[in-house]
Amino acid sequence: MTPLESNAAPEFTQAVAQATADVYARVRSVVPEVEWPVHAPYVDAIQKLKKTRGAVVLAHNYQTPEIFHGVADLSGDSLALAQQAAETDASIIVMCGVHFMAETAKILSPEKTVLIPDLEAGCSLASSITGADVRLLRERYPGVPVVTYVNTSADVKAESDICCTSSNAVEVVESLGVDRVIFLPDEYLGKYVSGKTDVEVILWQGHCEVHERFTAGDLRDYRASYPGIQIYAHPECPPDVLTEADYVGSTSGL
Numbered sequence: 001m002t003p004l005e006s007n008a009a010p011e012f013t014q015a016v017a018q019a020t021a022d023v024y025a026r027v028r029s030v031v032p033e034v035e036w037p038v039h040a041p042y043v044d045a046i047q048k049l050k051k052t053r054g055a056v057v058l059a060h061n062y063q064t065p066e067i068f069h070g071v072a073d074l075s076g077d078s079l080a081l082a083q084q085a086a087e088t089d090a091s092i093i094v095m096c097g098v099h100f101m102a103e104t105a106k107i108l109s110p111e112k113t114v115l116i117p118d119l120e121a122g123c124s125l126a127s128s129i130t131g132a133d134v135r136l137l138r139e140r141y142p143g144v145p146v147v148t149y150v151n152t153s154a155d156v157k158a159e160s161d162i163c164c165t166s167s168n169a170v171e172v173v174e175s176l177g178v179d180r181v182i183f184l185p186d187e188y189l190g191k192y193v194s195g196k197t198d199v200e201v202i203l204w205q206g207h208c209e210v211h212e213r214f215t216a217g218d219l220r221d222y223r224a225s226y227p228g229i230q231i232y233a234h235p236e237c238p239p240d241v242l243t244e245a246d247y248v249g250s251t252s253g254l
Helices: 015-017 021-027 034-052 079-088 099-108 131-140 156-157 171-173 186-196 215-226 239-244
Strands: 055-061 074-076 092-096 113-115 146-149 163-166 182-185 200-203
Touching: 015 021, 015 034, 021 034, 034 055, 055 079, 074 079, 079 092, 079 099, 092 099, 099 113, 099 156, 131 146, 131 156, 131 182, 146 171, 163 171, 171 182, 171 186, 182 186, 186 200, 186 239, 215 239
Parallel strands: 055 074, 055 092, 092 113, 146 163, 146 182, 182 200
Antiparallel strands: none
16 A cells, blocks of 8 residues: 555655656756655655556646656646547546646546546636636627637537637637637637637637736846847737747647
């Protein structure tokens, strides 16, 4: 029985230090040495537990180093993780990400057990809209197709006509062959799409609370402090940030 199975807090021992030495070598530039004795026992215990349970651990690109490098078997952006979950032979999927990512993995792998370590792991963007909101939009704009970003709940996806990622949003919108669409829920991604197509894009005012914090002024300050740097931005950032950036792309593209 592993410490995690017995609910006992795992301890940092010489054996644990040796078992996790390769992992720490990969993360030592971002995880202070004084913190590793806290993380290492859990890294070791999780590695052992997932083998006994036949589980595979998926971690989003935004995860912390000790999870991303220490316990994850597969990593990627939200859609890539769901696709990898569908392709793996493991019967148990542990999704180290927010709630909608676990939902998407379950949609693509209905026969598998999908676990999320923290039920409170939410997303401000996904929480900005509900299935009821989508139904009201359909009443307001009858006949207009709904294009929904994959960073949404299963409830919202079920009310939509088609889903897209940040990397194929423009392509998906244009594939419908219509003059206008409802694009949900990210306002900034929708504006980015609108600037890349002649299709009229009806927007919803949903935002990622992290991406919307960046400003064009921040980028100019970085350029002043680090002459010659390249700045990459995700299309969930405000439009003036995208204008100031050198490259705009999806998580995997970045």
